[in-house]
Amino acid sequence: MVVFALFLRMEGYAEEDYYQIVDVDTYRDFEWLGEELPRDSIALLNPYVGWAYFPASGQYVYSARAYPWGVEQAMEIGEFFREGATDTEYIREKNVNILYSPFPLNNPDLVEVRDGVYILREGN
Amino acid sequence: MDLLAVVVASLVLVPLAVFWGGSPVSLVLGLIFALFSPGYALVAAVFPKRHDLDIVRRLALSFGLSIVVVPLAGVFLNYTRWGIGLYPVLFSLLAFIIVAAAVAWYRRRRLPPEERFEPRFRLRLSQFWGGHHLLDRALLVLLVVVIIGAMGVLVYVARPPEVGQTFTEFYMLGPEGRAADYPDVLGLGEEATVTLGIVNHEQAVTDYHIRILIGEDEVGGVATITLAGEEEWEQKVSFAPVGVGEEQKVEFRLYKGNENTPYHVLDLWVDVVGN
Numbered sequence: 001m002v003v004f005a006l007f008l009r010m011e012g013y014a015e016e017d018y019y020q021i022v023d024v025d026t027y028r029d030f031e032w033l034g035e036e037l038p039r040d041s042i043a044l045l046n047p048y049v050g051w052a053y054f055p056a057s058g059q060y061v062y063s064a065r066a067y068p069w070g071v072e073q074a075m076e077i078g079e080f081f082r083e084g085a086t087d088t089e090y091i092r093e094k095n096v097n098i099l100y101s102p103f104p105l106n107n108p109d110l111v112e113v114r115d116g117v118y119i120l121r122e123g124n
Numbered sequence: 125m126d127l128l129a130v131v132v133a134s135l136v137l138v139p140l141a142v143f144w145g146g147s148p149v150s151l152v153l154g155l156i157f158a159l160f161s162p163g164y165a166l167v168a169a170v171f172p173k174r175h176d177l178d179i180v181r182r183l184a185l186s187f188g189l190s191i192v193v194v195p196l197a198g199v200f201l202n203y204t205r206w207g208i209g210l211y212p213v214l215f216s217l218l219a220f221i222i223v224a225a226a227v228a229w230y231r232r233r234r235l236p237p238e239e240r241f242e243p244r245f246r247l248r249l250s251q252f253w254g255g256h257h258l259l260d261r262a263l264l265v266l267l268v269v270v271i272i273g274a275m276g277v278l279v280y281v282a283r284p285p286e287v288g289q290t291f292t293e294f295y296m297l298g299p300e301g302r303a304a305d306y307p308d309v310l311g312l313g314e315e316a317t318v319t320l321g322i323v324n325h326e327q328a329v330t331d332y333h334i335r336i337l338i339g340e341d342e343v344g345g346v347a348t349i350t351l352a353g354e355e356e357w358e359q360k361v362s363f364a365p366v367g368v369g370e371e372q373k374v375e376f377r378l379y380k381g382n383e384n385t386p387y388h389v390l391d392l393w394v395d396v397v398g399n
Contacts, residue, residue, distance in 0.1 A: 023289060024289045024291070024325075025289065025291045025293075025325075028291075028293060028325075032293070032295060033303070036295075036297060036302055036303040037302075037303050037304075038302065038303075038304055108371040108373070108393045109393070110391075110393070111296075111306050111391065111392050111393060112296075112389075112390045112391040112392075113295060113296045113297070113303055113306070113390060114293070114294065114295040114296070114390065115294065115388050115390075117295075119303060119304075119306070121306070121308055121393060122305070122306070122308045
């Protein structure tokens with residue numbers, strides 16, 4: 001009976017807004033980005049933390065979802081980071097200039113200005 | 125005596141919860157108060173006779189009914205003007221325990237002494253164990269396991285909090301002090317300047333030093349920087365490339381203490397052209 005009641009309610013819970021928890025150093029990274037980046041910067045983040053980016057930094061983010069799992073765009077961005085973000089054309093297409101990556105990146109078109117924070121090089 | 129013990133333990137908890145909430149004694153008594161006493165008093169009121177239930181079933185029902193009574197009390201309080209808070213919950217459960225214990229006492233008094241349920245604490249484990257069916261024994265073992273598990277959870281939750289997350293911020297800014305306008309194209313030997321910053325969140329005084337490398341060549345650095353907890357450091361540093369080439373990686377390596385492995389590494393890619 002409990003399982004049945006939970007099952008009925010689960011769909012309703014999926015539509016509710018909820019908080020996203022980030023750890024202390026991630027929050028501090030977002031604060032720093034809000035303080036140091038030009039106002040027109042747009043960031044590309046792993047969708048898992050994208051939801052927290054705007055309220056913590058005050059900066060624009062390409063994609064933010066409270067519940068990114070199973071969403072095609074979120075999976076595409078996650079895959080992009082897992083492959084090392086080597087596709088600079090993909091970054092240009094999204095019109096972003098900041099990447100916040102959970103993985104080390106090795107793209108010569110990106111400058112790592114802080115642990116996990118990459119900025120597109122001038123002229124790119 | 126059992127009813128008196130339940131009521132007295134509940135009464136003792138009230139001042140403890142108010143004045144020393146969070147102390148180990150209040151936590152233990154609170155656990156008993158919320159997970160045992162209401163159910164025990166209710167079972168005693170509903171089953172006053174010795175032969176209504178054996179001790180194993182009484183104990184099991186006491187836990188189970190407490191888990192039912194406490195949330196119901198919360199639901200009830202939610203619709204009153206007192207709401208759900210420490211004092212309303214504390215006094216509503218206390219009132220329930222006292223009323224249920226009073227009913228149990230009254231019903232027992234109306235029975236002949238030999239029919240009243242009165243727990244006797246004689247520890248004859250072999251007789252106790254051998255005198256019960258397999259299902260009863262299994263339930264008893266399960267009950268003991270659950271109680272031990274609950275105690276373990278209580279100890280885990282009540283232990284002092286661990287030290288918070290420790291880390292060091294290490295960042296690089298452009299010449300204007302913003303995260304922009306980083307050096308991109310340099311002439312051979314041309315000096316480039318960036319601003320490096322460190323913030324110590326290690327919760328202890330920490331020594332750092334910085335090395336700047338292009339490939340295997342060390343082109344700059346900063347000697348020992350000692351920072352107290354939460355102290356910040358920011359300084360312009362310069363470096364000059366020593367070879368011509370495109371996409372040269374300039375590494376800014378932050379070391380902590382005497383460690384040989386970089387704690388953080390930041391990368392800047394530059395194109396170096398001949399003069």
